[in-house]
Each structure stands twice: as structure tokens, then as C-alpha cells.
Amino acid sequence: xxxxxxxxxxxxxxxxxxxxxxxxxxxxxxxxxxxxxxxxxxxxxxxxxxxxxxxxxxxxxxxxxxxxxxxxxxxxxxxxxxxxxxxxxxxxxxxxxxxxxxxxxxxxxxxxxxxxxxxxxxxxxxxxxxxxxxxxxxxxxxxxxxxxxxxxxxxxxxxxxxxxxxxxxxxxxxxxxxxxxxxxxxxxxxxxxxxxxxxxxxxxxxxxxxxxxxxxxxxxxxxxxxxxxxxxxxxxxxxxxxxxxxxxxxxxxxxxxxxxxxxxxxxxxxxxxxxxxxxxxxxxxxxxxxxxxxxxxxxxxxxxxxxxxxxxxxxxxxxxxxxxxxxx
Amino acid sequence: xxxxxxxxxxxxxxxxxxxxxxxxxxxxxxxxxxxxxxxxxxxxxxxxxxxxxxxxxxxxxxxxxxxxxxxxxxxxxxxxxxxxxxxxxxxxxxxxxxxxxxxxxxxxxxxxxxxxxxxxxxxxxxxxxxxxxxxxxxxxxxxxxxxxxxxxxxxxxxxxxxxxxxxxxxxxxxxxxxxxxxxxxxxxxxxxxxxxxxxxxxxxxxxxxxxxxxxxxxxxxxxxxxxxxxxxxxxxxxxxxxxxxxxxxxxxxxxxxxxxxxxxxxxxxxxxxxxxxxxxxxxxxxxxxxxxxxxxxxxxxxxxxxxxxxxxxxxxxxxxx
Numbered sequence: 001x002x003x004x005x006x007x008x009x010x011x012x013x014x015x016x017x018x019x020x021x022x023x024x025x026x027x028x029x030x031x032x033x034x035x036x037x038x039x040x041x042x043x044x045x046x047x048x049x050x051x052x053x054x055x056x057x058x059x060x061x062x063x064x065x066x067x068x069x070x071x072x073x074x075x076x077x078x079x080x081x082x083x084x085x086x087x088x089x090x091x092x093x094x095x096x097x098x099x100x101x102x103x104x105x106x107x108x109x110x111x112x113x114x115x116x117x118x119x120x121x122x123x124x125x126x127x128x129x130x131x132x133x134x135x136x137x138x139x140x141x142x143x144x145x146x147x148x149x150x151x152x153x154x155x156x157x158x159x160x161x162x163x164x165x166x167x168x169x170x171x172x173x174x175x176x177x178x179x180x181x182x183x184x185x186x187x188x189x190x191x192x193x194x195x196x197x198x199x200x201x202x203x204x205x206x207x208x209x210x211x212x213x214x215x216x217x218x219x220x221x222x223x224x225x226x227x228x229x230x231x232x233x234x235x236x237x238x239x240x241x242x243x244x245x246x247x248x249x250x251x252x253x254x255x256x257x258x259x260x261x262x263x264x265x266x267x268x269x270x271x272x273x274x275x276x277x278x279x280x281x282x283x284x285x286x287x288x289x290x291x292x293x294x295x296x297x298x299x300x301x302x303x304x305x306x307x308x309x310x311x312x313x314x315x316x317x318x319x320x321x322x323x324x325x326x327x328x
Numbered sequence: 329x330x331x332x333x334x335x336x337x338x339x340x341x342x343x344x345x346x347x348x349x350x351x352x353x354x355x356x357x358x359x360x361x362x363x364x365x366x367x368x369x370x371x372x373x374x375x376x377x378x379x380x381x382x383x384x385x386x387x388x389x390x391x392x393x394x395x396x397x398x399x400x401x402x403x404x405x406x407x408x409x410x411x412x413x414x415x416x417x418x419x420x421x422x423x424x425x426x427x428x429x430x431x432x433x434x435x436x437x438x439x440x441x442x443x444x445x446x447x448x449x450x451x452x453x454x455x456x457x458x459x460x461x462x463x464x465x466x467x468x469x470x471x472x473x474x475x476x477x478x479x480x481x482x483x484x485x486x487x488x489x490x491x492x493x494x495x496x497x498x499x500x501x502x503x504x505x506x507x508x509x510x511x512x513x514x515x516x517x518x519x520x521x522x523x524x525x526x527x528x529x530x531x532x533x534x535x536x537x538x539x540x541x542x543x544x545x546x547x548x549x550x551x552x553x554x555x556x557x558x559x560x561x562x563x564x565x566x567x568x569x570x571x572x573x574x575x576x577x578x579x580x581x582x583x584x585x586x587x588x589x590x591x592x593x594x595x596x597x598x599x600x601x602x603x604x605x606x607x608x609x610x611x612x613x614x615x616x617x618x619x620x621x622x623x624x625x626x627x628x629x630x631x632x633x634x635x636x637x638x639x640x641x642x643x644x645x646x647x648x649x
Contacts, residue, residue, distance in 0.1 A: 105421065108356060108357040108361060110356070178496075192403070192522075193403075196417075196420065197420050200416060201358050204359075206357070209417075210416035211462075247405070250403060251402070251403040251404075251414055254405070254414040257413065258416075258459060259415060
């Protein structure tokens with residue numbers, strides 16, 4: 001028997017809580033196909049479970065998670081179908097303030113405690129990145145010449161509704177590249193840098209030198225989950241998610257390519273609730289829908305982009321690799 | 329904790345997903361992310377000697393802007409034909425702060441008190457076969473211009489300690505500001521840059537190896553004619569191919585003196601901001617040259633023989649803790 005752990009990471013507003021809530025609600029409603037509740041181990045106290053799914057049940061996005069609101073829920077689950085059919089596991093989830101990662105990057109003199117050290121030794125990681133709530137790594141202006149598309153907000157394929165979402169506190173929208181910071185502007189850590197630094201610390205904790213790979217019999221999987229994908233415009237929505245990562249988070253993509261095996265990294269694009277719950281029309285549609293509104297996209301081993309409504313896909317991949325997400 | 333059962337067993341497995349620690353103790357992160365100090369290269373030296381690139385220049389010639397621009401180009405995937413990819417950095421916080429200041433329009437001045445400090449990039453070579461199983465640590469000096477000027481005028485003065493690393497460098501970049509060379513009063517800047525070049529020459533005279541010395545003309549965007557011509561390079565340095573229409577007679581003479589000394593010299597022109605032109609091209613040349621350097625004298629910072637690359641990383645780490 002072996003023990004395995006999964007750590008979920010993401011800065012403020014990256015969509016972790018929404019995924020947890022939607023995944024839990026999907027399990028209740030039978031919208032998740034790869035895992036189901038293990039009824040034989042149904043908990044006596046389901047308060048925590050009901051709390052995390054309560055937001056999406058009411059058609060709401062979870063609010064910003066303050067530190068004092070942290071709680072742990074346990075989901076007794078069972079693998080359904082495939083080679084791992086009937087394997088059981090308990091998914092323990094706790095929500096947290098995503099500002100912690102940014103604070104860790106900036107302050108450094110505190111925060112890297114035993115809990116983080118333990119977390120760094122997890123077998124797998126899921127990194128949540130919300131495309132319109134990341135702090136871009138500002139680039140300098142490019143010469144006016146043809147070339148590859150520029151990163152950041154010059155991208156015409158991005159959502160053109162800046163007022164569509166209300167950012168949680170202390171999260172900046174991605175500022176257009178041509179804007180200069182003013183003295184009164186808040187300074188945020190570029191998401192890519194914070195995640196790269198965190199991964200470097202995690203690897204250091206595991207005694208991995210740069211470009212040193214983990215033992216082949218103990219792959220270190222890192223799943224990138226690009227969230228709120230419903231709000232990105234058509235060309236990117238249909239494109240392979242890894243193309244988006246390469247274009248908008250190049251340093252993270254290069255770091256992963258240099259320090260992990262190809263089969264240890266997977267990029268998923270996900271919409272946990274299928275649309276904007278702050279849009280009343282969509283919210284009504286979401287609440288009335290019988291079928292799942294969520295979806296997840298990724299590039300399969302055959303090279304084609306695959307889409308499913310099953311929100312457990314990133315979780316199953318993190319646990320079992322490509323075996324866990326055999327193409328539909 | 330997740331316990332995966334053997335195939336014949338069906339026992340509960342716990343998958344623990346934790347997103348945040350409880351209120352933290354005062355525990356520092358594994359490293360500061362700030363500039364690396366000269367002499368604190370031990371962990372980097374475990375794999376192979378890091379490559380030292382000395383970036384020298386008078387105050388406000390664009391040294392820090394160049395480094396910020398380089399980082400932003402790499403971090404945003406603007407590699408061009410650079411056959412290396414970003415693999416690691418111990419100074420991400422420092423790079424972040426530089427990038428932030430560059431986008432504020434003013435990278436500021438590197439303070440004299442900072443002494444010898446370096447920015448670190450770990451790069452992995454890329455070939456037609458893909459990423460090579462090598463990691464090249466490159467350290468770029470980020471030294472106050474005042475210290476460099478003092479050192480150029482007095483090798484034994486107060487700045488000597490801060491610039492002692494130059495002798496160990498794998499490449500030396502000497503920056504000259506074309507905006508200051510262009511006007512009628514450009515001779516002063518010309519003379520001071522030449523002083524730096526000649527000081528480099530004297531330091532390298534009895535050095536165990538001869539790094540390349542590259543003259544880098546910065547801020548070409550501020551001189552319309554140079555902006556029109558775009559970034560260019562002359563490698564190896566060729567006087568007849570010298571195209572810079574500037575008052576750079578002393579610089580030219582100093583470059584020729586280095587050449588007669590047997591030093592490989594070259595010249596580049598570029599701009600770092602607001603538009604990066606020629607930055608990656610310079611870095612491509614520098615990396616190609618320093619990555620081939622295999623014979624180096626033992627560095628002057630203290631590394632015990634037992635901490636050579638033969639020692640495992642884990643054991644060495646325990647030694648230091």
C-alpha cells in the first residue's frame with residue numbers, strides 16, 4: 001500500500017474555490033463520470049461538503065476566502081471505470097487565501113513553515129491560473145514589426161468586457177501593456193514568477209537540483225488548470241491549452257519544460273460553471289439546467305484536443321497520469 | 329493521506345489536498361530571491377562553475393536596464409534564435425523588482441553600498457535534438473557605476489574589492505552611452521569608457537584565462553541615425569568595419585589595445601527600453617562564448633575541495649545548515 005498526496009496551488013482569484021464547489025456539486029448531481037461518492041463511507045457530518053457546494057447551488061461564485069474561513073472537507077470517493085475501477089480514496093480539501101502565495105514571494109522571511117515543507121513533498125500538484133485575473137509579467141514595448149502575437153492585454157482575442165467580473169479584493173486586472181505604472185498604482189507579483197518561484201522551492205524541498213528529474217517510478221506531476229475559460233474568445237478557447245500557456249506565461253512554460261518530463265506536465269482549460277454567474281440571464285440558465293454546464297479541455301496523447309464535462313479530470317490525471325484520463 | 333491499494337485489494341485511500349497552511353511560524357523561504365553576493369556561489373558551484381559575466385559601465389549607461397530588458401525578453405518568450413531556455417533563477421525577486429522599475433520608466437541607480445552583487449539565470453541549451461541535459465548557471469554583475477569609475481581610475485582603491493571578480497569573469501561587457509557620445513561634449517564619456525576598457529586590459533593581462541570583452545553601445549534609440557540602422561554587431565572587432573559615427577576615438581584605441589593584447593573583442597549596439605532591440609542578440613553571443621569555457625582557474629571565493637561536484641547535493645546542504 002502506498003500513500004499519495006495532491007497539493008492545489010493558485011493565487012487569489014484563480015478559481016480554486018469555484019472548482020471545489022462545482023466538483024462537489026457535480027458529484028452530488030452525478031455530473032462527474034470518472035469518480036463517484038463512495039456511499040459505503042458516507043460521512044456522518046456533511047456540513048463542510050454542503051458549505052462548499054452551497055455557492056454554486058445558489059448560482060453564486062464563492063467569495064474571497066479570508067484566512068479565518070478555512071475549513072476542511074472530506075469527500076469519500078470511488079474510481080468509476082477504466083483500469084482503476086473501484087479504487088477508493090478520500091479527497092480532503094481545505095480552502096485558503098490565495099494571497100499567501102504572493103505574500104510568500106514578496107516577504108520570504110516568514111511563511112515557509114512545516115506545513116509548506118510537507119505540502120512540497122506531495123506526489124502531484126495542480127496549479128490554478130485564471131486567465132483574466134493573473135498579474136501579467138510586464139513586457140517592454142515591441143518594435144512595430146511582424147512577429148508572434150504579443151503577450152498580455154494587447155491580445156485581441158481576450159474578453160472585451162472588463163466589467164464582466166468583479167475582482168476579489170487585492171487582485172488587479174491585467175493592465176494593458178502600454179500603461180505605465182503610476183506611483184499610486186498597487187504592485188502585484190506577476191503570477192508566472194510567483195508560481196515558478198514556488199515550484200523552485202518545492203523542488204528544493206525534494207532535493208531536486210535544477211533540471212534534475214524525479215525518479216521514474218515516482219513521477220512528479222504538475223497540472224496547470226486554466227480557469228474561467230468560458231470568458232476567453234473563440235480562437236484561444238478552441239486552441240490547445242498549452243499554446244495559451246506558452247504565449248501568456250512563457251517563463252512558467254519554459255521552467256516546466258526544463259525541469260519536468262513531458263508526461264509529468266499537463267495543461268487543462270476549464271470552466272467550472274460554464275459561464276458568468278454574475279450575469280443574471282446565464283445564472284438563471286445555470287440554475288435551471290439538468291445537464292452539466294461545466295467543461296474541461298486538454299490535449300490527449302493522440303495530439304487532439306479533448307473536451308469533457310467531467311470536472312474530476314485534472315484530479316484523475318494528477319493521481320494516475322494519462323491512464324486516469326483515457327480519452328473519451 | 330492517499331494510500332493506493334494493490335490491485336488485489338480494495339481499501340480506502342485518502343487523498344489529501346491542502347491549499348494553505350495554518351498561521352505560519354516565522355520561517356524563511358529557502359532563498360531570498362535577491363541579488364547573489366560575490367563569494368556566496370557555493371550551491372551554484374556544486375554542479376559546475378557558474379559563468380560570470382561582468383557588466384561594467386559608468387553611472388546611467390544602462391547596465392541595469394540591459395539586465396531588466398534581457399530578463400523580460402526571456403520571461404515573455406521572446407527568444408528569437410537564442411538556443412537556450414529559462415530553467416531556473418535564484419534571483420527572481422530581484423528580477424521582478426528590476427522589471428517593475430523598468431516599466432515605471434526608471435530603473436533607478438544601483439547604490440554603491442550594494443557592492444558586488446549578481447543576478448542569476450539558469451539556462452538549458454536547446455539543440456535540434458531538443459533540450460540538452462545540461463544546466464548553465466550565468467551570473468551577471470549589477471555594480472554601481474560609481475564603483476566601476478573609481479576602479480578604472482585606481483585599481484588599488486576602495487573599489488578594488490568590489491571589482492575583484494572581473495579577473496574571474498568569463499565575459500566582460502563594457503557599456504557606452506551613445507547619447508552621451510553623440511554631442512560635442514562626448515569626449516569626456518569617450519575617455520571614461522576607454523579608461524574602463526584599459527583597466528580591464530590590465531586586469532586580464534595576468535589572468536589565468538582571457539574572457540571576451542564586448543563593447544556595448546546602449547540607447548541607440550536616442551540617436552536617430554543609429555535607430556534607423558538598428559542594432560548591429562562587429563565580432564570580432566574590426567576597425568575598418570567600425571560604423572559608429574560617434575566621437576569614440578579613445579574607445580576605439582582602447583579596443584585595439586585589447587586586441588593587440590590577445591583579447592577577443594567585439595562591439596554591439598542596442599537599446600533596452602522602452603523597446604528592446606538587439607538585447608537577445610547580445611545575450612546569444614555571450615552565452616555561446618561563455619558556455620564553451622571549460623578551463624577556469626579555481627575561483628577566489630572559498631570552496632572547500634570536499635564541496636566539489638563530486639559531493640551529493642543533499643550532503644553538501646547538510647554541511648551548510
